[in-house]
Amino acid sequence: MVDYKEDKSRDFYRQLLDTNMIIDMGWASFQITLKDNLVDDDGDKCYGWVDFSARVMGLERNMPDALARETFSHEMWHILLETVGYGDDLFDGKIITNNEHLTEAINKVVAIFKRLNPRLYRLLFWCH
Numbered sequence: 001m002v003d004y005k006e007d008k009s010r011d012f013y014r015q016l017l018d019t020n021m022i023i024d025m026g027w028a029s030f031q032i033t034l035k036d037n038l039v040d041d042d043g044d045k046c047y048g049w050v051d052f053s054a055r056v057m058g059l060e061r062n063m064p065d066a067l068a069r070e071t072f073s074h075e076m077w078h079i080l081l082e083t084v085g086y087g088d089d090l091f092d093g094k095i096i097t098n099n100e101h102l103t104e105a106i107n108k109v110v111a112i113f114k115r116l117n118p119r120l121y122r123l124l125f126w127c128h
Contacts, residue, residue: 008054011065012065012068012072012123013034013061013068015066015123016032016034016072016123017088018052019032019119019123021033021122023057023076023079023111023117024116024117025079025080025083025113025116025119026083026112026116027083029055030055030056030057030079031055031056031057031058032056032057033056033058033059034058034060034061035058035059035060035061036060036061036062037060038058038059038061039058040126046060047060047063047067047071048060048071048072048074048075048112049075050075050078050079052082052087057075057076057079059071059072059075069126072123072124073124076079076113076124077122080106080109080110080113081109081111083109083112084105084106084108084109085105086105105119
């Protein structure tokens with residue numbers, strides 16, 4: 001296992017490839033795939049997407065490090081929020097909640113993610 005505290009020079013993709021490329025959320029596991037010329041469902045160029053029915057996160061393979069990290073974080077939040085009931089198909093685009101409920105949901109899902117995916121957690125939250 002790589003000690004990320006000692007090796008801060010490793011780029012995002014190398015760190016990601018050092019994981020098992022699986023996101024375990026307890027209720028489902030998502031395969032992380034790296035692709036060239038990634039497109040969304042409409043055929044438009046994009047940096048990342050999550051297919052909830054296939055349980056796959058797709059990431060563009062050749063992004064600069066900072067953009068790759070931002071994209072991975074963005075797509076992870078789609079999965080994390082789906083885990084605690086904030087999926088698009090449930091709310092027709094609008095979520096009505098309060099600060100306390102949202103704080104509790106986010107706190108729980110981050111704890112679940114950290115427990116089930118310690119290496120991806122370090123990568124997502126830049127714990128080097």
